[in-house]
Amino acid sequence: MNAVPLPFVRTVEVTIDGRTVRVPEGTTIINACKTIGIDTPTLCYLENLTPVNVCRVCVVEVEGSRVLVPACSRPVDPGMVIHTDSDRVRHSRKLVFELLGSSVDLSTAEPRFKADMEKYGAAPERLAPSGHSDHGAPATVQQPVKIDNDLYVRDYSKCVLCYKCVEACGTDAQHTFAIAVAGRGFGATISTEFDTDLPDSACVYCGNCIGVCPTGALMFKTEHDMRAAGTWDESRQTATDTICPYCGVGCTLSLHVQDNTIVKVTSPNDHDVTEGHLCIKGRFGWQFVQNR
Amino acid sequence: MFGAGGGTSAYQEIEDTDLIILWGSNARETHPIFFHHLLKGKKNGARMYAIDPRRTSSVAWADVWLGLEVGSDVALANTIGREIIAAGLCNTAFIERATTGFDAYKAAVESYTLERGEQLTSVKADVLREMAHAYARADRAQICWTLGITEHHNAVDNVFAIINLSLLTGHVGRWGSGLVPLRGQNNVQGGGDMGAIPNKFVGGQDVEDPALRATFEREYGTSVPDTRGWHLSQMFEAMEHGELKTVFVLGENPMQSEADAKRTRRLLEGLEHLVVQDIFLTKTADVAHVVLPAAASWCESEGTVTSSERRVQRVRKALHPPGQAKDDLEILTLLAKKLGKDWGAPTAAEVWQEVQRLSPWHGGMSYERLEAENGLQWPCPTLDHPGSPTLHTRLWSDPVEGARAGFQVVHHSPPVDTLTDEFPLRLTTGRRLDSFNTGVQTGGYTSPLRHGERIEVSPEDAVRLGVVAGEVVRVVSRRGAIVAPIKIDPGLRAGLTFMTMHFPDEVETNILTIDAVDPKSGTAEFKAAAIRIEKLGVPETVGAGGAR
Amino acid sequence: MDLHLIPGATASAEERAAIDAAIAAVIGTGPGTRHMLLPALHAAQSCAGWISEGALNHICAQLSVPPAEAYGVATFYHLFSTECQAPRVVHVCDDIACRVKGAQGLCRSLEATFGPAGSGTEATWKRSPCLGYCEQAPAALVQHAGASPVEHTITHATLTVLETAVSTGEVPGPSGRAVPQAQGPRDPGLRLLRRVGVADPASLDDYRAHGGYQALRRALDIGPEAVLREIIDSKLLGRGGAAFPTGRKWEAVARSPVRPHYLVCNADESEPGTFKDRVLMEEDPFALIEAMTIAGLAIGAEQGFIYIRGEYPRATARLQYAIAKATRRGFLGDNIGGAGARFHLNLRRGAGAYICGEETSLFNSLEGFRGEPRNKPPFPVQSGLFHKPTVINNVETLVNVIDIVLEGGPAYAGIGTASSSGTKLFCLSGCVAKPGVYEVPFGMTLRGLLDLAGGVEGGRALQAILLGGAAGVFVTPDELDMPLTFEGTRAAAATLGSGVVMVFDDRVDLGDILIRIASFFRDESCGQCVPCRIGTIRQEEALHRLVAARTSGDRLTEQTLIADLGRVMRDASICGLGQTAASAVESALKKIPFDSRRSLTAGPEGN
Numbered sequence A: 001m002n003a004v005p006l007p008f009v010r011t012v013e014v015t016i017d018g019r020t021v022r023v024p025e026g027t028t029i030i031n032a033c034k035t036i037g038i039d040t041p042t043l044c045y046l047e048n049l050t051p052v053n054v055c056r057v058c059v060v061e062v063e064g065s066r067v068l069v070p071a072c073s074r075p076v077d078p079g080m081v082i083h084t085d086s087d088r089v090r091h092s093r094k095l096v097f098e099l100l101g102s103s104v105d106l107s108t109a110e111p112r113f114k115a116d117m118e119k120y121g122a123a124p125e126r127l128a129p130s131g132h133s134d135h136g137a138p139a140t141v142q143q144p145v146k147i148d149n150d151l152y153v154r155d156y157s158k159c160v161l162c163y164k165c166v167e168a169c170g171t172d173a174q175h176t177f178a179i180a181v182a183g184r185g186f187g188a189t190i191s192t193e194f195d196t197d198l199p200d201s202a203c204v205y206c207g208n209c210i211g212v213c214p215t216g217a218l219m220f221k222t223e224h225d226m227r228a229a230g231t232w233d234e235s236r237q238t239a240t241d242t243i244c245p246y247c248g249v250g251c252t253l254s255l256h257v258q259d260n261t262i263v264k265v266t267s268p269n270d271h272d273v274t275e276g277h278l279c280i281k282g283r284f285g286w287q288f289v290q291n292r
Numbered sequence B: 001m002f003g004a005g006g007g008t009s010a011y012q013e014i015e016d017t018d019l020i021i022l023w024g025s026n027a028r029e030t031h032p033i034f035f036h037h038l039l040k041g042k043k044n045g046a047r048m049y050a051i052d053p054r055r056t057s058s059v060a061w062a063d064v065w066l067g068l069e070v071g072s073d074v075a076l077a078n079t080i081g082r083e084i085i086a087a088g089l090c091n092t093a094f095i096e097r098a099t100t101g102f103d104a105y106k107a108a109v110e111s112y113t114l115e116r117g118e119q120l121t122s123v124k125a126d127v128l129r130e131m132a133h134a135y136a137r138a139d140r141a142q143i144c145w146t147l148g149i150t151e152h153h154n155a156v157d158n159v160f161a162i163i164n165l166s167l168l169t170g171h172v173g174r175w176g177s178g179l180v181p182l183r184g185q186n187n188v189q190g191g192g193d194m195g196a197i198p199n200k201f202v203g204g205q206d207v208e209d210p211a212l213r214a215t216f217e218r219e220y221g222t223s224v225p226d227t228r229g230w231h232l233s234q235m236f237e238a239m240e241h242g243e244l245k246t247v248f249v250l251g252e253n254p255m256q257s258e259a260d261a262k263r264t265r266r267l268l269e270g271l272e273h274l275v276v277q278d279i280f281l282t283k284t285a286d287v288a289h290v291v292l293p294a295a296a297s298w299c300e301s302e303g304t305v306t307s308s309e310r311r312v313q314r315v316r317k318a319l320h321p322p323g324q325a326k327d328d329l330e331i332l333t334l335l336a337k338k339l340g341k342d343w344g345a346p347t348a349a350e351v352w353q354e355v356q357r358l359s360p361w362h363g364g365m366s367y368e369r370l371e372a373e374n375g376l377q378w379p380c381p382t383l384d385h386p387g388s389p390t391l392h393t394r395l396w397s398d399p400v401e402g403a404r405a406g407f408q409v410v411h412h413s414p415p416v417d418t419l420t421d422e423f424p425l426r427l428t429t430g431r432r433l434d435s436f437n438t439g440v441q442t443g444g445y446t447s448p449l450r451h452g453e454r455i456e457v458s459p460e461d462a463v464r465l466g467v468v469a470g471e472v473v474r475v476v477s478r479r480g481a482i483v484a485p486i487k488i489d490p491g492l493r494a495g496l497t498f499m500t501m502h503f504p505d506e507v508e509t510n511i512l513t514i515d516a517v518d519p520k521s522g523t524a525e526f527k528a529a530a531i532r533i534e535k536l537g538v539p540e541t542v543g544a545g546g547a548r
Numbered sequence C: 001m002d003l004h005l006i007p008g009a010t011a012s013a014e015e016r017a018a019i020d021a022a023i024a025a026v027i028g029t030g031p032g033t034r035h036m037l038l039p040a041l042h043a044a045q046s047c048a049g050w051i052s053e054g055a056l057n058h059i060c061a062q063l064s065v066p067p068a069e070a071y072g073v074a075t076f077y078h079l080f081s082t083e084c085q086a087p088r089v090v091h092v093c094d095d096i097a098c099r100v101k102g103a104q105g106l107c108r109s110l111e112a113t114f115g116p117a118g119s120g121t122e123a124t125w126k127r128s129p130c131l132g133y134c135e136q137a138p139a140a141l142v143q144h145a146g147a148s149p150v151e152h153t154i155t156h157a158t159l160t161v162l163e164t165a166v167s168t169g170e171v172p173g174p175s176g177r178a179v180p181q182a183q184g185p186r187d188p189g190l191r192l193l194r195r196v197g198v199a200d201p202a203s204l205d206d207y208r209a210h211g212g213y214q215a216l217r218r219a220l221d222i223g224p225e226a227v228l229r230e231i232i233d234s235k236l237l238g239r240g241g242a243a244f245p246t247g248r249k250w251e252a253v254a255r256s257p258v259r260p261h262y263l264v265c266n267a268d269e270s271e272p273g274t275f276k277d278r279v280l281m282e283e284d285p286f287a288l289i290e291a292m293t294i295a296g297l298a299i300g301a302e303q304g305f306i307y308i309r310g311e312y313p314r315a316t317a318r319l320q321y322a323i324a325k326a327t328r329r330g331f332l333g334d335n336i337g338g339a340g341a342r343f344h345l346n347l348r349r350g351a352g353a354y355i356c357g358e359e360t361s362l363f364n365s366l367e368g369f370r371g372e373p374r375n376k377p378p379f380p381v382q383s384g385l386f387h388k389p390t391v392i393n394n395v396e397t398l399v400n401v402i403d404i405v406l407e408g409g410p411a412y413a414g415i416g417t418a419s420s421s422g423t424k425l426f427c428l429s430g431c432v433a434k435p436g437v438y439e440v441p442f443g444m445t446l447r448g449l450l451d452l453a454g455g456v457e458g459g460r461a462l463q464a465i466l467l468g469g470a471a472g473v474f475v476t477p478d479e480l481d482m483p484l485t486f487e488g489t490r491a492a493a494a495t496l497g498s499g500v501v502m503v504f505d506d507r508v509d510l511g512d513i514l515i516r517i518a519s520f521f522r523d524e525s526c527g528q529c530v531p532c533r534i535g536t537i538r539q540e541e542a543l544h545r546l547v548a549a550r551t552s553g554d555r556l557t558e559q560t561l562i563a564d565l566g567r568v569m570r571d572a573s574i575c576g577l578g579q580t581a582a583s584a585v586e587s588a589l590k591k592i593p594f595d596s597r598r599s600l601t602a603g604p605e606g607n
């Protein structure tokens, strides 16, 4: 884990919002900020995935750089002078939230997301004024929910295209490559080959894509159905860590339970056995305890 | 041979190794999250060899595939060993300092020349040679295996043969160099570690050691038999001979999980008294005299399990068990009370303190630490001990701390169920990604990957037999016959067939398997039965088959 | 890996053969198999007119690429279709320069005759962004899939010609000339264009007869270090848009201990209004090959690639022929010029994606991934093609190398101005009397250049000039004395960009042009980063509202919105596309009073 600096690692000094910080060489700006308690909004960044730096919500101003730089992926340079709350930074963060809010259904996004939107005063409506037809009408990513198997559903109307699911399905964990980004520009979506249904695709239902999705675009069928029925209630849910009942690897499962019923399963990202990832059995194979 | 029954490496070590040998393991499907670590190792530049009769989805990731004959693992290992010695690639310093029995080993493998190895295993001599050299020359190398090694009549010999290779090259006891047996179930390791095996107390302590026995007798205030107990197959033998009449089964489904299912049924049904404690009314419970409904240990009660990397981790109660089902611990204490022993009502944490007290491996693992540190790897004798990701590092101290590791002489012994004109096909068994053992648990969810049980045959055999995908055929072994639809798998070589035991209610695969048992481990030879496939009179087809 | 192919999809024998041949042609030119994906997809597309499930399966099986990834790559490019479509497609350019020359009217007529774009089973037509033939606008590209696929560009397109192309596939021979300076009395100042119209582009001997391969001889004589020195001394700045010192790039790669080194020529030329690289490649292909050979030797690269945009069939054919010829004659290969030097050159085609001209996106595309730009740093000189140290240069930049080696760096630095050395190719199009590529030394004013091209067509009044391309800025008639140098344009808050000088007279509907520019960026955004993916579409929508005067609130609200969008795109986008997507729009809104942007007189578009 990169949290523990080894003794032989050189350190560099940087200035963040006027404060001098000494961090190990190669530390990313976001982690350098963390050491002095500066919290950076993120969307496409997750500690168990390779940074793709596409959402741009984490941008900061680095003196000498023409454009803002993504804090999640840029390592610090010696002497770097960083501003995390300048006018430019606030403007970009706000606009990124507004752009997303104006085109994507964020109703089930991580709570953090809504808090950040408020913090930056994002008002997505102003980018999507109503009352226009034809060319002036604001486009959204609205499309029908994909329900093609009993385990999880895909609602790409909620997709912010953070690439996390693709990374989790690909080289950062699962190596199944069932999904990829297809198309381009505003038309880009997460897709199987020829947009085929999951049962015809390479998908092995590890659910690692669900585990990393920040918006609820990928969702357990259980959660989806409960939400549809109006019974989903996070305030009545508990999460308990235990160990998977199947093979001998010993993956940690976090069982999310509502009314003495398991409603979904995750795994902690910071656990070095799973790094948040599971297989189909651990992710979905718990129904049997409830069939008794 | 090392004096400790556990894998020697942490999972993370495979990310830092230079060479990976995956032997008799379809970890891509049976241990998927371990395979993630393996893939990281590959991404970091490790070269991968896969030894498996089938070209599985795991093999698909290997740089080199050694498609050996079922049951020729010892021959393969001995050939590799001989080649390493012959090429002068042994780690002589390590052998001299840390091992015993090298000369006998050397003499024993002398006859396993590359040519003979090729004959016995069907793996080309130059491939055997290449792997031998690569393994010996690698800076760090790991051998990982699963049931492909252990579900044989000579399971323990197979394991010895592999360990010999690690001793020959010093690929053990260092970060990135080690032996990784992947356990088939979440607490196989823990069960053994806790003493739920015939010959050990908790912490791998030998019941036949008088001094250790004395400690336990003192602790428990009772005498302990001075000889080891029976393992599973010995129990069935004892049932056969009428020596064993009462059986208490906890959380097992032998009726469907044991080889030669017909015989198992006869023996279990013939018992005077059968008690089954399980979370389900299993097929075994069906024939029991008493059934004790239990809580699911992994989500309805507190405790610990131990993984394949010797990591003790907490399981926790997330749900209340249904109906009358009770925690295993509670059932046992209530039972003890009925039998006249009042153990009170200990909590899982209190029982764990007993483990800490009695097992040096676990002494330092308090519940607090297990919580805070995401589990700990044994040995962890004291509270200030960090735990042991890597085992047997002592072999690298000079002089060696403790006992040296001994080479074990083992020889090739082909599968018991021989191939004949009458039974010309080899049936091997295994598991699929979305299912588990007899399917009691995995049957509970709807997997889009599940297509029911099928007998998988090679394209060549399908042509020869005149069968097509989906066609239902009769599969006959020396012990019985079943019917199943055909699936054609290009990953199989001619002569090899494959089934799982995930759907015993539909297709009872274990009617076919042989209960030839390893005398040391008690495991049956699930991996090698001899069968023939017969066309049914009226061709009927089931599903599309073949696609996946 | 454990590949899962599409169940039950098989390629036709023709598809298989085409794909296998394409793979065989590039095998071994890069590490692994993935880099062969784009050529394989091209083969499938041009064989069947679309990339079928079966063809994709075959490609994936051959190259061990997961189908979802290959599909993601295929759907990235305009020239690929993953749905069955007509084998004959006429791509009609409706971009800025062609618009000024009536492209909109042509498209409307085609729609009336043949139905909406993309319809039809035997043949169809589609709208296309700039095809790089702006000087001969309007332009179209005809693609005919099949066993022996054919591709042609139509220039000075008329409705009759386009209709014939759609219905019969017949196209007229090439028309028009691209270099006015080479016609009639040749301009003696031509350097980069000196062989245009003089030497036969298909003849290596003719090339040599006109001074070709003397520079390589000198480079071999003086050695890589000295060549490097000359380039540094020449103060050559990149002509691809970013004006980075070429010598610094070369030196960084030449000195890098990481091996191998790669050389890439950026011939993607997709900036609307740009066609200079096309002219160099079509008219003097050996010059580019010679320049690249010298560059390869200087930076220690043994493998070079030319990545050419997919819409340049003629330049592709001529380069391919020239590479084959140079290889056969020992000017490329393992023993160049008998001196034991080694350099191989491989031509790769893009497939319709402006973004693939961005250098890191180009690497991803060439490597067989989606053409999405990478975050910088690391820069290409550290981690470029196949994540190895790479020099990537524009075609024009590279062709300059020949003269620099021949006459020496310092002499070259004496041409042009102190900060902008050498000559520059400018692409004049739109409402100009003699459109085409012009070569002038740095320092000439915009007015001088416009005069050289005969001024505004028909002597009409100048409304504005788009300088630098869609990613550039609009300049007004009162800015014509701006000197055409990197520093001069920078001082005027403009840019030379790729050398685009697109002229709009007073009849042009600039509102329409702005919307076309905005929709270009919306179409061409790779979609990776939020500011650009959504910002470009919001910018286009706001412009529509603004231009149609159907603003929700007041005009100021829309203008603030456009300004806000421009700012986030410029500040927070990953790459130059997003960073400049608002540049032209903003400059127009700022400099040109709103009312004058809608012309009252009926222009060419006003039918």
Ligand SMILES: Cc1cc2nc3c(=O)[nH]c(=O)nc-3n(C[C@H](O)[C@H](O)[C@H](O)COP(=O)(O)O)c2cc1C
Pocket: C237, C238, C239, C240, C241, C242, C243, C244, C246, C266, C267, C268, C269, C270, C271, C354, C355, C356, C357, C358, C359, C360, C392, C393, C394, C395, C397, C398, C575, C576, C577
């Ligand atoms: C969106 C975009 C498109 C580009 N297209 C081209 C192009 O078609 N040709 C080109 O030479 N450079 C293009 N560039 C610039 C390249 O990224 C790079 O700077 C150039 O190839 C370097 O070559 P030079 O130093 O010789 O100019 C483009 C940049 C961006 C941001």
Ligand code: SF4
Pocket: A165, A168, A169, A174, A176, A177, A178, A179, A202, A203, A204, A205, A206, A207, A208, A209, A210
């Ligand atoms: S469930 Fe697993 S295999 Fe399927 S798309 Fe998600 S990450 Fe990929």
Ligand code: SF4
Pocket: A158, A159, A160, A161, A162, A163, A164, A165, A166, A190, A209, A212, A213, A214, A215, A216, A217, A218
């Ligand atoms: S589906 Fe979820 S994880 Fe995947 S790109 Fe969209 S928002 Fe991100």
Ligand code: SF4
Pocket: C355, C372, C373, C524, C525, C526, C527, C528, C529, C530, C532, C533, C573, C574, C575, C576, C577, C578, C579
């Ligand atoms: S700025 Fe636009 S083109 Fe560039 S990376 Fe971002 S989305 Fe892609």
Ligand code: FES
Pocket: A041, A042, A043, A044, A045, A052, A053, A054, A055, A056, A057, A058, A059, A070, A071, A072, A073
């Ligand atoms: S979190 Fe840094 S770019 Fe998305």
Ligand code: FES
Pocket: C093, C094, C095, C096, C097, C098, C099, C129, C130, C131, C132, C133, C134, C137, C138, C139, C272, C273, C274
């Ligand atoms: S060719 Fe049409 S605008 Fe360039």
